[in-house]
Amino acid sequence: MKEYEIDGWIRLTYPEHFEYNEEEDHVSFYSVELDAQGTLQMSIYEAETEQAPEDAALQELNTFLGEFPIEVKVAPSVTDQSAGMTTAYASGIEDGMHLDVWSLTDGKRLLFLTYVADKMTDEKLEVEAIVDSIEWT
Secondary structure: OEEEEEOOOEEEEEOOOEEEEEOOOOEEEEEOOOOOOEEEEEEEEEOOOOOOHHHHHHHHHHHHHHHOOOEEEEEEEEEEEEOOEEEEEEEEEEOOEEEEEEEEEOOOEEEEEEEEEOOOOOHHHHHHHHHHHOEEO
16 A cells, blocks of 8 residues: 655555546546546645534535535435544435545544546445545644
8 A cells, every 4th residue: 555645634545556646726546557447536625613523524515415416326424433533425426427425524624535437346445445544644
């Protein structure tokens, strides 16, 4: 596994056959294997005012899902609350593409992640492992 870190924010691990690309407002992680299916994008924000982590995580997902024509398959729900981080998750279909969305927060810092893929494969398990590896620094 390789490690990616943003000083003062987060650290995560990702598979050896993945690479990343940093843009001004997000970081993309993607497989370089021939059968790669999708891209995981991560954006990081700091809230102007602190909120209850559960409320902040769900609000972020609901706002995103309300802005796009997404056929929701898994409604937003909190999936984990540990290590000072609350994680919420939702999924759906948009324009025939599979979409998974996570919001991770401590109430002040917020990570918003989307994974979009042509079809569902075992690559999603690798993406979930990346998300599960995220920790605050």
